[in-house]
Amino acid sequence: MCGIAGLFHPQTPKPVDPARVAAMADALAHRGPDGSGVWTAPGVGLGHRRLSIIDVEGSPQPMQTQDGALTVIFNGEIYNFAELRRELAGRGAHFRTQGDTEVLLHGWAAWGPALLDRLNGMFAFALYDARDQSLFLARDRMGVKPLHYVELSDGAIAFASELKGLLAHPLLRRTPDIRAVEDFLAFGYVPDDTCMVAGVKKLPAGHFLHLHRGRSMPRPQRWWDVDFSRRARGSARALEEELVHHLREAVRSRMVADVPVGAFLSGGVDSSAVVALMAEASPRAALTCTIGFDEAGHDERAHAALVAERFATEHRTRVVAADDFALIDTLVHAFDEPFADASALATYRVCELARETVTVALSGDGADEALAGYRRYRFHAAEERVRGLLPATMRESVFGTLGAAYPKADWAPRPLxxxxxxxxxxxxxxxxxxxxxxxxxxELRAALFTPAARSALGGHRAEDRYVEAMRDAPAREPLDRAQYADFQHWLPGDILTKSDRTSMAVSLEAREPLLDHRLVEFSATLPASMRLRGGQGKWLMKKSLERYLPREILYRPKMGFVTPVSAWFRGALAGEAAALAGSRRLLDTGWFDPVVLRRLADEHRSGRAEHGRTLWQFLMLERSLGRLFG
Incomplete structure (x- = not known):
C-alpha cells in the first residue's frame, strides 16, 4: 500500500520542480512510511510513498522500464501478479524485481489499456509513456483505492491518492463547492462524483483517464461495471459450491504478502467467514483482532471470541469507551473532506490495534452490498411489491395523505x-x-439552508444521483437496482473511503476479499431469492457457510459498529451541539440558518426530537471547513 502524487502538463512540457512533487507525496507519508521517490522529466513528475508489502527490499518507485520509455507509480496490490509475470515472461518480458509493480510496466507494453481487464486487485496507478507523451491514470473496479485530480491555473493536471496531496500544491485554489455540502448533508459522506474543494475530481471506480500531450482534457472512461441483468443457472447446491469456491479463492489470493497478515474479527458473518477461510488456507494460526465497547448492547466480543476459539486464532481485543470521541480531530485530518459515518471511530481503533502486530489486515467489507445483507434491501423489495399493486397517482394520493397525517414517532418500536x-x-x-x-x-436540508445557499445550488439535489443510477441500472429487479446504486455511490463513497482512510492513517494495508471482482460478478447473477429469502439477507452465503460457522454466528441479528452519537449530544457533547448555531466557520459561509440549527440542538438535547446524526454531520462539517479553508 502506498501514496502516489504527480503533475502532468498536457499542452506545453514545462519544467516540473521535483521539490513540489516531493511535497505532494510527503503529505501522504502516512500511506507509505517505508520509502519515497520522485522522478521528473519535461512536463511530468511522479512521486511515491511506499508501505512495503511484497518484495520488501526491492521494487522501488517510481519504477521504469530498462529503456526508460515507461514510468509508473502504484498504490495497491495485484493479487494475480505471479500468474501475469509468467504470462508476460513467456512473451519475452525480462523482470528485474520480485514484486507486482513491474507487472504494470510490462503489461502496458504488451496490452495497453486492456491490461486493466487482466488485473485482479485493488489499485490506483499513474503510468507515463514517453513514446507518445501520455499519462494513464486508472482506478480499480470497486474503488478500494482512491485517486483525486485537478486542473491547476498553470494548465498542469495534479493528482494524488488523497486530497491532502493536492492541498500541498500552492496553485490549488481552495474554494468550497456548496453542491458537495448538499451531498454530504444528504448522505453523511461526500460522494465520489463531487468534492468539497471546487474543481477537484475523483476518478470514479472502474474508470481510467488517458491524457495525451497536445490534446484536450478527456472524460474518464469506464472499463468495468457490475452487471445485475444476467442470471446464473443451476441448482441451489451447485450455486452454493460455486460461491464457496469464489470465497476461498478471494481469501487465499489476499493472504499473499512478505509481511505479517491478520484479520479484523467482529463476530459477524462476514469477518467470521474470512477468518474461517484464512484458517483453512494457512498452516499457522491466523492473527485476529476485535474492538469491544464498554456498553453491553454494542459489544460483540463474546461472538468474536467464539469464532477465534473455533479456529484457534491468535486473538487480541481492546475495549473502547462508548464516549471515545477524542478521535474527532484525528479523523478530520485523515478524511480531509467531512465524513459523518460515526463507525469510523471504531474502525480507526481496530486498525490501530491490528497495526501493532501486522502490516496487512483482511476485512469483511463488501458482502452486504454484493449479497444483499442490509436490512434496507428487504424493506425496499417489500415496498416495491406494494408499489406494483397500485398506479402511481393512487399511491401518491393514498399513502401520501396517510403519511402526512401519521405522527412521527422516532421513540417508538420500529413496527410503529x-x-x-x-x-x-x-x-x-x-x-x-x-x-x-x-x-x-x-425537507430538513431546505430549512437549514439560507435562501442564498438554495439559490447557489441551482437545483442540484443529492438524491437525484441515486434515482438516475437505479433507473439506468443493468438490472432485472428492484433488489438489483438498489444494490447497483450502492455499488456506484455508497460503497466507494462511504464504506471503502472509511476503510482506506482509517487504515492508511496508521500505515496498515486493509484488504477486502469479499469484493474480489469474480465473487462480485458471480453474486450479481444469483437469483434475487438466493440473495434475499424469508427476510434473510445473504441467504446463499449463510447457507454455504453452515459447514464452517455455528448458527448463532450465521443467523444472529446484524449489529456492526454502533457509535452512540445521539447520547453524546445529550451528554458530553451537549455544549458542542449548542455551539454549532454560533460557529463562525458555519455562519461565515452564509449557507445556514442559525435559528434552525439552534432549534435542532435544543430539540435534541431536551429529548423532544432525534437529530443526533444531523448534529454529528454539522460537527464534522465545521471541523473540516476549518481544515480545508481556514
Missing part, C-alpha cells in the same frame, strides 16, 4: 414507525431508496 414507510410508498422506488440511505432529509 409507519410515517416513514407510508411516505416512502407514496414516492417512486428510486426516490424512496435514496432517502432510505440518507441522513438528513431534503
Amino acid at each position: 414507525r409507519a410515517k416513514t414507510t407510508l411516505l416512502a410508498l407514496a414516492r417512486g422506488g428510486g426516490e424512496a431508496y435514496a432517502r432510505a440511505v440518507g441522513v438528513t432529509t431534503p
Whole structure:
C-alpha cells in the first residue's frame, strides 16, 4: 500500500520542480512510511510513498522500464501478479524485481489499456509513456483505492491518492463547492462524483483517464461495471459450491504478502467467514483482532471470541469507551473532506490495534452490498411489491395523505414507525431508496439552508444521483437496482473511503476479499431469492457457510459498529451541539440558518426530537471547513 502524487502538463512540457512533487507525496507519508521517490522529466513528475508489502527490499518507485520509455507509480496490490509475470515472461518480458509493480510496466507494453481487464486487485496507478507523451491514470473496479485530480491555473493536471496531496500544491485554489455540502448533508459522506474543494475530481471506480500531450482534457472512461441483468443457472447446491469456491479463492489470493497478515474479527458473518477461510488456507494460526465497547448492547466480543476459539486464532481485543470521541480531530485530518459515518471511530481503533502486530489486515467489507445483507434491501423489495399493486397517482394520493397525517414517532418500536414507510410508498422506488440511505432529509436540508445557499445550488439535489443510477441500472429487479446504486455511490463513497482512510492513517494495508471482482460478478447473477429469502439477507452465503460457522454466528441479528452519537449530544457533547448555531466557520459561509440549527440542538438535547446524526454531520462539517479553508 502506498501514496502516489504527480503533475502532468498536457499542452506545453514545462519544467516540473521535483521539490513540489516531493511535497505532494510527503503529505501522504502516512500511506507509505517505508520509502519515497520522485522522478521528473519535461512536463511530468511522479512521486511515491511506499508501505512495503511484497518484495520488501526491492521494487522501488517510481519504477521504469530498462529503456526508460515507461514510468509508473502504484498504490495497491495485484493479487494475480505471479500468474501475469509468467504470462508476460513467456512473451519475452525480462523482470528485474520480485514484486507486482513491474507487472504494470510490462503489461502496458504488451496490452495497453486492456491490461486493466487482466488485473485482479485493488489499485490506483499513474503510468507515463514517453513514446507518445501520455499519462494513464486508472482506478480499480470497486474503488478500494482512491485517486483525486485537478486542473491547476498553470494548465498542469495534479493528482494524488488523497486530497491532502493536492492541498500541498500552492496553485490549488481552495474554494468550497456548496453542491458537495448538499451531498454530504444528504448522505453523511461526500460522494465520489463531487468534492468539497471546487474543481477537484475523483476518478470514479472502474474508470481510467488517458491524457495525451497536445490534446484536450478527456472524460474518464469506464472499463468495468457490475452487471445485475444476467442470471446464473443451476441448482441451489451447485450455486452454493460455486460461491464457496469464489470465497476461498478471494481469501487465499489476499493472504499473499512478505509481511505479517491478520484479520479484523467482529463476530459477524462476514469477518467470521474470512477468518474461517484464512484458517483453512494457512498452516499457522491466523492473527485476529476485535474492538469491544464498554456498553453491553454494542459489544460483540463474546461472538468474536467464539469464532477465534473455533479456529484457534491468535486473538487480541481492546475495549473502547462508548464516549471515545477524542478521535474527532484525528479523523478530520485523515478524511480531509467531512465524513459523518460515526463507525469510523471504531474502525480507526481496530486498525490501530491490528497495526501493532501486522502490516496487512483482511476485512469483511463488501458482502452486504454484493449479497444483499442490509436490512434496507428487504424493506425496499417489500415496498416495491406494494408499489406494483397500485398506479402511481393512487399511491401518491393514498399513502401520501396517510403519511402526512401519521405522527412521527422516532421513540417508538420500529413496527410503529409507519410515517416513514407510508411516505416512502407514496414516492417512486428510486426516490424512496435514496432517502432510505440518507441522513438528513431534503425537507430538513431546505430549512437549514439560507435562501442564498438554495439559490447557489441551482437545483442540484443529492438524491437525484441515486434515482438516475437505479433507473439506468443493468438490472432485472428492484433488489438489483438498489444494490447497483450502492455499488456506484455508497460503497466507494462511504464504506471503502472509511476503510482506506482509517487504515492508511496508521500505515496498515486493509484488504477486502469479499469484493474480489469474480465473487462480485458471480453474486450479481444469483437469483434475487438466493440473495434475499424469508427476510434473510445473504441467504446463499449463510447457507454455504453452515459447514464452517455455528448458527448463532450465521443467523444472529446484524449489529456492526454502533457509535452512540445521539447520547453524546445529550451528554458530553451537549455544549458542542449548542455551539454549532454560533460557529463562525458555519455562519461565515452564509449557507445556514442559525435559528434552525439552534432549534435542532435544543430539540435534541431536551429529548423532544432525534437529530443526533444531523448534529454529528454539522460537527464534522465545521471541523473540516476549518481544515480545508481556514
